[in-house]
Amino acid sequence: MHSFARRLHGEVKETTDKPTKGLLLNGGWRYDLSGWVMDTFSFRGQWRELRRRTIALARLRPDEQVLDVGCGTGTLALEVARRVGGTGRVTGIDPSAEQIARARSKAARRHLSIDFQMGVIEQIPFPEQTFDVVFSTLMMHHLPAPLKRQGLAEIARVLKPGGRLVIADFTRKQDRQGRAARHHAGGSSIDDLTALVQDAGFIQIASEEMHPLRFSAFPGAGFVTAHKG
Numbered sequence: 001m002h003s004f005a006r007r008l009h010g011e012v013k014e015t016t017d018k019p020t021k022g023l024l025l026n027g028g029w030r031y032d033l034s035g036w037v038m039d040t041f042s043f044r045g046q047w048r049e050l051r052r053r054t055i056a057l058a059r060l061r062p063d064e065q066v067l068d069v070g071c072g073t074g075t076l077a078l079e080v081a082r083r084v085g086g087t088g089r090v091t092g093i094d095p096s097a098e099q100i101a102r103a104r105s106k107a108a109r110r111h112l113s114i115d116f117q118m119g120v121i122e123q124i125p126f127p128e129q130t131f132d133v134v135f136s137t138l139m140m141h142h143l144p145a146p147l148k149r150q151g152l153a154e155i156a157r158v159l160k161p162g163g164r165l166v167i168a169d170f171t172r173k174q175d176r177q178g179r180a181a182r183h184h185a186g187g188s189s190i191d192d193l194t195a196l197v198q199d200a201g202f203i204q205i206a207s208e209e210m211h212p213l214r215f216s217a218f219p220g221a222g223f224v225t226a227h228k229g
């Protein structure tokens with residue numbers, strides 16, 4: 001990125017990306033811009049609706065400790081921070097230095113205190129039983145199958161007993177080549193996601209699907225909610 005653009009957006013890449021077996025995404029403000037364009041003109045607002053539904057499913061309470069794994073540029077975490085208020089705490093982790101820098105600058109501009117850190121689902125950088133709620137939004141399709149299992153075990157570790165997990169992910173399996181494959185490893189069916197969550201020992205599992213609207217290029221998504229036993 002140009003140094004002028006970096007200054008304009010208050011984004012300075014502080015450290016190198018965290019190594020991961022997942023598909024890391026970069027882009028910072030360009031990710032947000034392209035996401036807005038795609039959502040507005042191709043998805044008919046269904047990406048925004050997906051975020052809204054994800055947050056609603058968590059039934060957040062004002063004082064809760066919340067983690068967003070694979071937070072990207074932090075858009076969901078910003079919304080969550082408004083819900084849990086000053087007594088709650090919101091944390092976001094992502095392996096991409098550029099996404100975390102962008103998330104921090106967005107939070108600073110909105111005067112929201114959110115702890116955005118570089119981190120990976122392979123080893124979530126928090127002690128066990130830290131969080132009431134963990135979100136994973138459009139991130140599972142970035143992970144190879146064994147890492148999905150490892151990541152869910154890590155999420156269970158950092159959740160408090162009775163804590164809630166909310167996953168939103170694409171449901172259409174997309175086998176892609178070349179550049180596209182670097183951004184999208186392919187979604188999984190809602191049944192596969194549910195089975196993974198069950199295998200990780202979660203209880204009270206529920207799921208629902210979000211189908212594409214007419215004339216929308218949105219690929220279809222699913223939500224899985226669960227509790228740590």
Ligand SMILES: C[S@@+](CC[C@H](N)C(=O)[O-])C[C@H]1O[C@@H](n2cnc3c(N)ncnc32)[C@H](O)[C@@H]1O
Pocket residue numbers: 020021022023024025026069070071072073074075076093094095096099119120121122136137138139142
């Ligand atoms: C499609 S983006 C979704 C970002 C954000 N949750 C959203 O809804 O806009 C997927 C994110 O997962 C991150 N990611 C990839 N591998 C990861 C890993 N091992 N641990 C945590 N996040 C990872 C990517 O860097 C990327 O920011």
